[in-house]
Amino acid sequence: MSDSKFDRRRFIKSTLLGAISLPALAPDLTHAAPVNLTENDPTAQALGYHENAGKVDGKLFPTYKPTQKCSNCIQLQAGSGDHHPCNLFPGKLVNVNGWCKVWVQKT
Numbered sequence: 001m002s003d004s005k006f007d008r009r010r011f012i013k014s015t016l017l018g019a020i021s022l023p024a025l026a027p028d029l030t031h032a033a034p035v036n037l038t039e040n041d042p043t044a045q046a047l048g049y050h051e052n053a054g055k056v057d058g059k060l061f062p063t064y065k066p067t068q069k070c071s072n073c074i075q076l077q078a079g080s081g082d083h084h085p086c087n088l089f090p091g092k093l094v095n096v097n098g099w100c101k102v103w104v105q106k107t
Helices: 002-025 042-046
Strands: 081-083 091-097
Touching: none
Parallel strands: none
Antiparallel strands: 081 091
């Protein structure tokens, strides 16, 4: 009888230790690699995002000025290369030469 108690305790202990350590061994699935934002994205469309600020139609977006682009917007976060994270598009990278109608001058 004492052998069966020992086996049960060892089994429960092993199961609990395995369950506790599993998240540490599994890849972090909650932080997927960011992807480049496209103009077809619903949020991008709602905010008038353009990958190339030079192609923004000033008649459709009257607040646009030729000097405005993501690279000089306060919403752009630090990054490297041509695409950086933006506060407005979580999990997505915007083109530093892009523009959207929420542009605000970086100070």
